[in-house]
Amino acid sequence: xxxxxxxxxxxxxxxxxxxxxxxxxxxxxxxxxxxxxxxxxxxxxxxxxxxxxxxxxxxxxxxxxxxxxxxxxxxxxxxxxxxxxxxxxxxxxxxxxxxxxxxxxxxxxxxxxxxxxxxxxxxxxxxxxxxxxxxxxxxxxxxxxxxxxxxxxxxxxxxxxxxxxxxxxxxxxxxxxxxxxxxxxxxxxxxxxxxxxxxxxxxxxxxxxxxxxxxxxxxxxxxxxxxxxxxxxxxxxxxxxxxxxxxxxxxxxxxxxxxxxxxxxxxxxxxxxxxxxxxxxxxxxxxxxxxxxxxxxxxxxxxxxxxxxxxxxxxxxxxxxxxxxxxxxxxxxxxxxxxxxxxxxxxxxxxxxxxxxxxxxxxxxxxxxxxxxxxxxxxxxxxxxxxxxxxxxxxxxxxxxxxxxxxxxxxxxxxxxxxxxxxxxxxxxxxxxxxxxxxxxxxxxxxxxxxxxxxxxxxxxxxxxxxxxxxxxxxxxxx
Ligand SMILES: Nc1nc2c(c(=O)[nH]1)N[C@H]1C(S)=C(S)[C@@H](COP(=O)(O)O)O[C@H]1N2
Ligand SMILES: [Mo]
Numbered sequence: 101x102x103x104x105x106x107x108x109x110x111x112x113x114x115x116x117x118x119x120x121x122x123x124x125x126x127x128x129x130x131x132x133x134x135x136x137x138x139x140x141x142x143x144x145x146x147x148x149x150x151x152x153x154x155x156x157x158x159x160x161x162x163x164x165x166x167x168x169x170x171x172x173x174x175x176x177x178x179x180x181x182x183x184x185x186x187x188x189x190x191x192x193x194x195x196x197x198x199x200x201x202x203x204x205x206x207x208x209x210x211x212x213x214x215x216x217x218x219x220x221x222x223x224x225x226x227x228x229x230x231x232x233x234x235x236x237x238x239x240x241x242x243x244x245x246x247x248x249x250x251x252x253x254x255x256x257x258x259x260x261x262x263x264x265x266x267x268x269x270x271x272x273x274x275x276x277x278x279x280x281x282x283x284x285x286x287x288x289x290x291x292x293x294x295x296x297x298x299x300x301x302x303x304x305x306x307x308x309x310x311x312x313x314x315x316x317x318x319x320x321x322x323x324x325x326x327x328x329x330x331x332x333x334x335x336x337x338x339x340x341x342x343x344x345x346x347x348x349x350x351x352x353x354x355x356x357x358x359x360x361x362x363x364x365x366x367x368x369x370x371x372x373x374x375x376x377x378x379x380x381x382x383x384x385x386x387x388x389x390x391x392x393x394x395x396x397x398x399x400x401x402x403x404x405x406x407x408x409x410x411x412x413x414x415x416x417x418x419x420x421x422x423x424x425x426x427x428x429x430x431x432x433x434x435x436x437x438x439x440x441x442x443x444x445x446x447x448x449x450x451x452x453x454x455x456x457x458x459x460x461x462x463x464x465x466x467x468x469x470x471x472x473x474x475x476x477x478x479x480x481x482x483x484x485x486x487x488x489x490x491x492x493x494x495x496x497x498x499x500x501x502x503x504x505x506x507x508x509x510x511x512x513x514x515x516x517x518x519x520x521x522x523x524x525x526x527x528x529x530x531x532x533x534x535x536x537x538x539x540x541x542x543x544x545x546x547x548x549x550x551x552x553x554x555x556x557x558x559x560x561x562x563x564x565x566x567x568x569x570x571x572x573x574x575x576x577x578x579x
Contacts, residue, residue: 103165172252228292274400431461460525465494
């Protein structure tokens with residue numbers, strides 16, 4: 101592949117933030133401290149967890165870089181970055197979570213295989229890129245297609261990194277074609293992560309970056325106006341838009357403010373120059389450093405689809421496991437984690453802030469997050485938000501459908517106790533059933549919600565740990 105290459109050793113790894121807790125050095129696997137995780141709704145790139153299975157690929161010449169698209173389809177072709185850039189750009193705020201998140205808690209119950217993760221193998225980012233549905237349409241596979249004429253039902257994403265599990269071959273995964281061709285599923289070929297937002301003055305907008313996005317909003321209502329997002333890769337066009345906005349400002353006397361979102365290409369750890377983002381689905385399917393896309397009849401036969409990231413009942417062990425009996429995991433289950441306290445924290449009697457994140461796969465909103473300060477006997481519903489000061493309502497058009505939700509509540513503690521949190525999510529109308537159901541509790545007889553359960557948090561396959569989060573608050577004696 102011209103443009104992109106995969107080193108066979110770890111001598112050319114990118115620099116990383118010193119605050120990351122390293123769970124494995126080679127390949128590099130690291131997560132931020134849990135307190136840092138909830139200090140920002142959009143996780144800074146430096147602190148975003150890094151999950152790799154081999155050395156990080158390098159790009160020699162991004163103009164030469166291309167993705168080959170072939171398989172059970174009519175017009176195979178090479179897709180260059182300029183082809184992707186030409187398509188409408190979407191910024192999708194989506195939480196990525198590794199199925200191995202919270203694995204260390206599982207290992208307290210019984211030994212498990214795999215990289216040990218605390219609670220921060222998760223992060224929320226604004227991914228900028230083209231919708232895969234648009235890319236596929238460009239090559240003749242129309243929106244809503246679930247089977248191509250030649251029998252293609254799945255879309256496989258292949259990288260170029262050298263993974264031990266694939267005997268030195270690349271990382272790969274697939275999703276159903278119907279999901280890829282559904283624009284509502286927001287599957288992206290992403291080239292940017294977390295553009296920076298700056299307030300700009302209507303009179304002196306300075307566009308240094310040709311792929312920046314201009315957001316316009318009225319300052320009283322804080323709502324986007326003038327068509328929400330105006331974007332272009334052409335500086336000239338930005339200037340023109342600015343002039344129009346100034347005129348509108350004069351004519352309407354509307355107080356408008358403008359935000360400039362400065363594009364930030366993906367960094368090497370997160371898939372530069374192009375990666376897949378499959379919102380609401382375990383991170384393993386969001387293939388980084390994309391090299392090829394294949395339209396195939398069956399699910400991808402790679403290690404990470406067939407011999408990992410599946411769930412089995414506790415009766416299964418490494419001797420009697422029969423991999424083909426289970427489907428590959430896709431949507432992640434409902435999950436919430438207290439991040440303001442460590443597993444065991446020394447606290448003073450009185451008021452205590454309990455906060456953390458809650459998230460559900462498949463675009464299911466978070467209906468509730470409840471906290472208990474008596475080990476799960478009685479519960480308090482917590483206030484929830486995505487943006488500070490704006491309360492979160494599941495399924496509201498202003499809520500980010502694919503993103504986590506923070507919860508925060510102040511409780512009274514007078515003695516050493518166990519503090520527990522659990523989340524309840526709704527069923528999405530688009531994906532009413534999923535293969536994520538585990539540890540489910542019926543929520544007071546309603547069929548429309550799923551809640552995290554308290555039953556043993558161990559599965560043989562060590563993925564999708566969603567047992568109630570439980571932390572211990574130990575009283576410090578008053579001085
Ligand atoms: N090419 C490639 N893509 C990959 C992986 C990988 O090792 N190689 N890891 C996967 C897994 S298991 C996860 S959880 C996410 C992690 O993405 P991040 O490192 O950007 O957080 O990428 C996925 N995509
Ligand atoms: Mo993962």
